[in-house]
Amino acid sequence: MSEKLLSVSGLNVEFVNKRHHVNVIDGISFDISAGETVCLVGESGSGKSVTAKTVMRLIEHEGGRIAGGNLVFNGDDLAQYKEKAVRSIRGDRIAMVFQEPMAAFDPVFTIGKQITECIRRHTKQTVAQANAKAVDLLRRVGISEPEARMKQYPNELSGGMLQRAMIAMALSCEPDILIADEPTTALDVTIQAQILNLLRELKREFNMAVLLITHDLGIAAEMADRVCVMYAGRIVENSATEAILRRPLHPYTQGLLRSVTALNHDKNEKLYSISGTIPALTEMPEGCRFNPRCPFATDKCREAEPPLETRALGSVACWRTGEVNVSSLPVKGVDAAQEREESAEKLFEVRNVSRHYVARGFGGAKNVTRAVDDVSFDIIKGETFGLVGESGSGKSTLGRLLLRLEKVTSGEIRFDGRDITNLKSGELRDTRRHMQAIFQDPYGSMDPRWRVGKIVEEPLRAYEKLENSKIRGRAAELLELVGLDRAAYEKFPHEFSGGQRQRICIARAVALSSKFILADEAVSALDVSVQAQIVNLLRELQEKLGLTYLFIAHSLSVVRHVSDRIGVMYLGQLVEIAPATELFSHPAHPYTRGLIASVPSVDNAFAGETRRELTPLSGEIPSPMRPPSGCRFHPRCPSATARCSEESPTLRQCGSGHLAACHNIS
């Protein structure tokens, strides 16, 4: 490798306030060379973002402080720079792309103004020159009609577009290093693939170094030359990407890799998960910080902290390097691969259901948003029906319609043989008892002023007239059922980690022994290792309690793992329904194929001779207010014909239990 562009050594970052003195980053070191992509991966709370912000010296603005170590960039130590000197580097030599493009732009200035401001801050150019350069940059990052976009405000662009504009802004001074902090986490998988491809191209073109922060090992596998795995403020392993994926040395890396739900994972096998959660910064364990969660921890691990030692292929911080391997561990409680009895009894029958929102513009002009449009499908008792699609495809609205949290505009929904489309509130309550929901944000789903016990008891108190002691006993049982301590009863939601909170929400959802549970992005906000724990719990409860799930998620691999059948939604319509494995092995609809190809994957990244290119779908999902004519997917479809733009396809049989809505399948 060429010479080091940025060399971080022994970096310590601390946050100090009145009561606490917290060491967030504890002596980490890594290097980046010109033209190299380094990925920092780890769970939330591991210190990835803090590291990125420290390199930019932005951490001081958030109350942090560099307590030690060096940040040598082009021979100068950034850690010693005064704020004014840092400003001349920031945005010029080192640029950053943030996770939330919507939040990173100032809403009161046009895109053009913000990009030219950055250019003119660092170079002596006239407004006209800067404008011309900004237009060039926007065109380069794949934004159509860049002149028009320059005059637009951030809220007029989609998330994917804004992220491109953000990248254009970061590139405006041709930086030596681009730091991208979870640049695609807020985006759909198809847009994510487009942005990742763009980053790769730009890196090659400008010979930039890229420091990419991600929680997604798939992204690291597709993008990185070198991967640093972070855990609780330290780097536990640092190796070339291929080496780390093929022969991970640290038990944490091994565990992370094993918890990733791959698209070719055996569905009947339980997911491996690392037990427990990442420690709070104020309660760091003695010795190796990973030891409480490590299946191989010895006394030595509990006493002394292992140093990051250089091995043949990279460096690793573990006392037992080479001796241990997580993949040899059996997964606790492997499912007996029970084939569920094929029952044809339908729990939900959804017929031609639509949900339209009408907004009146000036002069009474009607704008109809077709969030869900003419959808029909069944959910069979005891199965898990998965629903996937980009955001804006109407999957969450469909879920809310089934629970009658929203009223359908037209169509019919039958639950357990009973038409619930127009039930009055009294009758609806009787039906609601049998259907519960788990949502994406477990913390938001719980009243922050209620104790956990009371939260879990809420459904019991809503329906059953029981004595207090009985309700209390039942709540405690429920908490145990989802793997929590009985002591949780007296605590408040904020005292728990994300995964534990989701367990509480699950306990509440199963409290009434309901038949049906809607899981709307229930694991999307969780870290991979915790995600695996929750997925396992959901499946276990399904076996025990005979539940039926509607599992909505944008993560294809998780949906594939949990679902028996999957429906793919696009712009308010179901375009394909198929058994899970069939859908992934023989996707019929071009949209499904595009979605699957967009998923970054640990296994596929190094499958061929050279690293594969992601082949994303082009374009973005159109507004449901103005859906395209004919087949709604045709503007993005690689195999669209004249017929597709005129005639709307209907769902047709194309295999056993496999339906797709496309003109081009026979």
Add this chain to the structure above:
Amino acid sequence: MKKLKLSLSDALAVISGLFIAFILLCAIAPGFVAPYSPTYMNVADLLQAPSLTHLFGTDYFGRDVFSVVVYGSRDSLIIGVASVLTGGIIGGILGALAGFIGGVVDTIFNRFIEILMTIPGILLALAIAAALRPSLFSIVLAISVSSIPQYSRVMRGQVISIKNRPYITVSNSIGTRGAVIFVKHVLLNSWSPFLVMATLGLGSSILVASGLSFLGLGIIKEIPDWGTLLSQGRGYLVVAHWICTFPGLVITAFVLAINIIGDRLRDVIDPK
């Protein structure tokens, strides 16, 4: 720098608290604090400037201004607390219900509040106080009616934001009854900004009450409240400014103290 600021605001809060406690003591046991009776007129000491014997000086009847201020605190406080309670409770409930029920109820409520808001608060209070016979009751009524819009709008906004939280959706999907959701989830989570606002309202009520008294719509009693005292001293402003100055300073200091405590309360309740 930051550290200094913190301790400064803490010190301010402590001083404010002590001052409020002192005023409370005055209201509860004025005889304990005041050196003279508020009705004792010493004809020999008319319009004396402030001195050690008469801290705030004496007025045109020879009364000790300090003692009158101490005794007058009771009525001023009663007016403040009572009007905050009535205005706050009525406004809070109206706003909460409008926000929670939404739809037509909310629209009607909004129009009603908008009409109330087009009339300046002090003007509305004046009209009410003028229409009724001046009494403690009419002043409290006037102030509370004119303060209903601000309380109800804060409550409505808060309830609407809470109503859209995911846990309310969850409760709905569980099948918890609407009334239970309203009381146990929505109200419980909406009261904190409301409480802060009520504290601040206490100060402004006392100001409005003083204003009304000053304009001659106050209670005519032997012992004047703070506003009446100001009003009565107006005629002597040139010869004996202290009759107005000191009650005015007490009102300012008390309102300031209430505001500082209100701000601190907000910091404590909502650490954001």
